[in-house]
Amino acid sequence: MSLVVQKYGGSSVADAESIKRVARRIVETKKAGNEVVVAVSAMGDTTDELLDLAREVSPLPPPRELDMLLTAGERMSMALLAMAIADLGFSVRSFTGSQAGVITDTAHGKAKIIDVTPGRITDQIGKGRIVIVAGFQGVSRETKEITTLGRGGSDTTAVALAAALGADVCEIYTDVDGVFTADPRIVPAARKLDHITAEEMLELAASGSKVLHLRSVEYARRFNIPIHVRSSFSHKDGTLVTDQAPEGQSVEAPIIAGVAHDRSEAKVTVVGVPDRAGMAAAIFAAIADAEINIDMIVQNVSANETGLTDISFTLPKSEGPNAMQALSRIQDEVGFASLRYDDQIGKLSLVGAGMKSNPGVSATFFKALAAADINVEMISTSEIRISIITRDDRLDDALRAVHTAFGLDAAEEAVVYGGTGR
Amino acid sequence: MSLVVQKYGGSSVADAESIKRVARRIVETKKAGNEVVVAVSAMGDTTDELLDLAREVSPLPPPRELDMLLTAGERMSMALLAMAIADLGFSVRSFTGSQAGVITDTAHGKAKIIDVTPGRITDQIGKGRIVIVAGFQGVSRETKEITTLGRGGSDTTAVALAAALGADVCEIYTDVDGVFTADPRIVPAARKLDHITAEEMLELAASGSKVLHLRSVEYARRFNIPIHVRSSFSHKDGTLVTDQAPEGQSVEAPIIAGVAHDRSEAKVTVVGVPDRAGMAAAIFAAIADAEINIDMIVQNVSANETGLTDISFTLPKSEGPNAMQALSRIQDEVGFASLRYDDQIGKLSLVGAGMKSNPGVSATFFKALAAADINVEMISTSEIRISIITRDDRLDDALRAVHTAFGLDAAEEAVVYGGTGR
Numbered sequence: 001m002s003l004v005v006q007k008y009g010g011s012s013v014a015d016a017e018s019i020k021r022v023a024r025r026i027v028e029t030k031k032a033g034n035e036v037v038v039a040v041s042a043m044g045d046t047t048d049e050l051l052d053l054a055r056e057v058s059p060l061p062p063p064r065e066l067d068m069l070l071t072a073g074e075r076m077s078m079a080l081l082a083m084a085i086a087d088l089g090f091s092v093r094s095f096t097g098s099q100a101g102v103i104t105d106t107a108h109g110k111a112k113i114i115d116v117t118p119g120r121i122t123d124q125i126g127k128g129r130i131v132i133v134a135g136f137q138g139v140s141r142e143t144k145e146i147t148t149l150g151r152g153g154s155d156t157t158a159v160a161l162a163a164a165l166g167a168d169v170c171e172i173y174t175d176v177d178g179v180f181t182a183d184p185r186i187v188p189a190a191r192k193l194d195h196i197t198a199e200e201m202l203e204l205a206a207s208g209s210k211v212l213h214l215r216s217v218e219y220a221r222r223f224n225i226p227i228h229v230r231s232s233f234s235h236k237d238g239t240l241v242t243d244q245a246p247e248g249q250s251v252e253a254p255i256i257a258g259v260a261h262d263r264s265e266a267k268v269t270v271v272g273v274p275d276r277a278g279m280a281a282a283i284f285a286a287i288a289d290a291e292i293n294i295d296m297i298v299q300n301v302s303a304n305e306t307g308l309t310d311i312s313f314t315l316p317k318s319e320g321p322n323a324m325q326a327l328s329r330i331q332d333e334v335g336f337a338s339l340r341y342d343d344q345i346g347k348l349s350l351v352g353a354g355m356k357s358n359p360g361v362s363a364t365f366f367k368a369l370a371a372a373d374i375n376v377e378m379i380s381t382s383e384i385r386i387s388i389i390t391r392d393d394r395l396d397d398a399l400r401a402v403h404t405a406f407g408l409d410a411a412e413e414a415v416v417y418g419g420t421g422r
Numbered sequence: 423m424s425l426v427v428q429k430y431g432g433s434s435v436a437d438a439e440s441i442k443r444v445a446r447r448i449v450e451t452k453k454a455g456n457e458v459v460v461a462v463s464a465m466g467d468t469t470d471e472l473l474d475l476a477r478e479v480s481p482l483p484p485p486r487e488l489d490m491l492l493t494a495g496e497r498m499s500m501a502l503l504a505m506a507i508a509d510l511g512f513s514v515r516s517f518t519g520s521q522a523g524v525i526t527d528t529a530h531g532k533a534k535i536i537d538v539t540p541g542r543i544t545d546q547i548g549k550g551r552i553v554i555v556a557g558f559q560g561v562s563r564e565t566k567e568i569t570t571l572g573r574g575g576s577d578t579t580a581v582a583l584a585a586a587l588g589a590d591v592c593e594i595y596t597d598v599d600g601v602f603t604a605d606p607r608i609v610p611a612a613r614k615l616d617h618i619t620a621e622e623m624l625e626l627a628a629s630g631s632k633v634l635h636l637r638s639v640e641y642a643r644r645f646n647i648p649i650h651v652r653s654s655f656s657h658k659d660g661t662l663v664t665d666q667a668p669e670g671q672s673v674e675a676p677i678i679a680g681v682a683h684d685r686s687e688a689k690v691t692v693v694g695v696p697d698r699a700g701m702a703a704a705i706f707a708a709i710a711d712a713e714i715n716i717d718m719i720v721q722n723v724s725a726n727e728t729g730l731t732d733i734s735f736t737l738p739k740s741e742g743p744n745a746m747q748a749l750s751r752i753q754d755e756v757g758f759a760s761l762r763y764d765d766q767i768g769k770l771s772l773v774g775a776g777m778k779s780n781p782g783v784s785a786t787f788f789k790a791l792a793a794a795d796i797n798v799e800m801i802s803t804s805e806i807r808i809s810i811i812t813r814d815d816r817l818d819d820a821l822r823a824v825h826t827a828f829g830l831d832a833a834e835e836a837v838v839y840g841g842t843g844r
């Protein structure tokens with residue numbers, strides 16, 4: 001008998017009919033002889049609707065109260081899902097994050113899970129019951145306040161439960177068939193991957209792939225939990241995310257896992273920075289003090305004898321105004337000339353564990369971009385990833401060119417289901 | 423400095439604008455130098471909408487899961503109300519019934535409060551904060567499960583909090599100006615009462631008056647909590663419900679407090695019951711075994727020498743099918759001829775503490791009904807109440823006739839606000 005943890009996203013439980021469909025799926029898994037624990041997101045657009053309501057009442061709601069409000073969303077979906085399962089004749093209990101023992105830090109709106117104490121869940125499993133847990137939420141050990149884990153947090157709930165319960169697999173149900181070599185909405189020739197390493201999945205998630213929440217992949221990797229990403233709309237196998245490639249497959253593992261893209265970043269350029277020691281440090285200290293995470297950095301060599309240089313970096317668009325304000329405050333101190341802000345950029349990332357041992361990947365990559373007439377503005381790399389920044393409106397062409405150049409194109413086009421994936 | 427507990431019903435917090443209005447009202451009370459604790463219902467029709475959703479998913483949802491679902495309603499309204507108060511610059515915390523220490527028995531959907539342990543509330547009051555508590559909900563001491571108190575339960579939450587905190591007054595805000603001598607929608611000449619005794623309020627609530635939840639009045643009476651029923655749409659004084667009439671007022675206290683009506687009952691008649699000892703007992707034992715509460719009972723004297731009699735009783739319409747089923751099962755055993763079911767009845771109740779010491783009340787009552795050509799089908803009385811059953815479509819005329827006969831008519835017509843109260 002296996003213990004399976006499943007996670008269903010908001011689009012999988014958007015209305016009564018969808019909830020009943022998911023209930024049947026859960027019951028099938030139970031009938032097949034498994035113990036089943038399910039993490040569920042709020043129905044459809046509930047979270048956005050609650051956020052809208054909060055904004056109508058207050059422009060800047062207290063984070064504690066916002067978490068109180070938002071956690072009502074999964075409370076509804078978990079109870080409804082439990083009802084639908086009970087209606088199929090199966091014994092079931094639903095639990096909030098707090099009841100399920102999902103213990104977090106105190107950072108309202110972006111809390112991190114620090115422990116899971118699943119006593120009530122294991123009790124119910126012992127009684128042969130299916131257990132439904134509200135995703136996205138927990139309770140602070142320190143303040144006993146209700147917290148939320150931030151967007152996509154239900155993935156992390158599922159993986160954390162799987163780790164705490166010693167589950168055999170964590171199945172993440174979504175509205176696509178699995179992890180693709182690229183977003184099929186942009187690259188119709190994208191192929192579904194049967195397998196991807198956790199390391200590669202981490203790089204893809206960090207590079208803009210929305211299939212899995214970054215933190216959930218980190219968590220799965222740390223606790224060695226296999227994730228199976230699959231569609232709640234079909235019974236096909238999806239993509240297995242594990243630390244090691246499945247046996248017998250490593251030999252023929254492809255060099256490249258996929259191509260990710262990200263349109264959520266902007267570029268800030270600090271123009272005319274005196275080319276002296278400590279100037280870059282002062283700039284990035286100001287950014288760090290404002291608690292802004294930056295991504296890629298480029299410092300131009302001094303072009304002439306003025307002794308001035310330009311420093312560019314990318315950051316989430318949502319942090320743009322903060323960053324510009326923080327930098328303006330140190331303009332006199334650092335003595336730079338001006339600031340430029342550009343939110344018309346796009347990022348493309350090529351990810352593959354095979355890069356490590358395959359020279360020539362960069363050459364193929366940049367040749368493909370050049371042939372497609374893509375202007376590369378910034379570059380950054382890790383051991384298994386190359387990322388570039390280009391113009392926003394050239395990103396789709398760049399994705400297709402790179403996908404083709406690395407032989408990732410499928411013979412047939414992928415099936416794309418409706419919805420947004422969460 | 424006084425401690426004031428306030429309760430706002432669903433119609434008072436139906437949308438963002440209403441919530442902001444209620445927030446201003448709470449802040450006014452705080453500014454006037456009071457400590458304020460607020461019990462709040464779910465927004466507008468939220469509870470009904472959640473019930474609809476539950477029925478779409480399952481015809482007979484497990485009561486535990488239904489309570490999980492429904493309690494999401496007050497979680498939303500309490501968080502939004504807290505946000506609106508914070509936006510006015512006041513420090514505030516919201517708590518679920520469980521967090522607020524509202525301890526109940528395990529009867530999902532109709533739980534009774536058995537204790538209130540308001541430690542978290544008093545902590546926050548000590549810090550000078552306004553506290554918002556989700557009405558209608560609690561947590562079972564025995565099973566640690568979330569429970570709901572049944573329709574109108576938020577009134578009881580407010581009174582129970584007031585008792586546990588030793589509040590000076592419990593203000594119940596609704597969409598009418600207070601307790602009226604009759605429902606102003608039926609009797610336009612109805613007058614608002616400045617004061618009513620808890621004993622009279624109990625009889626009115628038990629007789630169909632919807633202004634206060636019956637159990638909340640019982641609770642207030644037991645713990646001697648003064649209730650002030652008032653409108654959240656005006657600043658006028660409402661109706662004070664206390665154990666004793668306010669000083670100096672008892673002398674001129676009116677004989678009659680008001681006239682209540684109830685259209686939620688049906689009448690069952692067991693026809694042709696053998697007039698022998700034990701037959702009535704068998705009938706009411708069957709009803710009791712089916713856990714059906716009955717209200718009024720009439721047994722006709724045997725009309726002739728057949729030795730047969732008819733037994734009629736009233737019960738909530740919702741229990742009608744159950745009762746008919748339970749009685750059918752004992753037909754052979756008891757040997758009655760047939761069953762009749764009538765849901766076209768209405769109940770009128772005249773309530774007043776002054777009845778005890780004023781003979782002639784019944785005479786005036788029945789004379790008024792006769793003059794208005796109202797056919798009385800059943801009668802029951804208590805020390806301070808007379809109730810009759812008549813035809814549903816004659817009930818409004820009966821109410822107006824009795825109201826006028828006891829001199830309750832106001833000079834001006836009452837102002838009726840929209841909404842359904844709670």
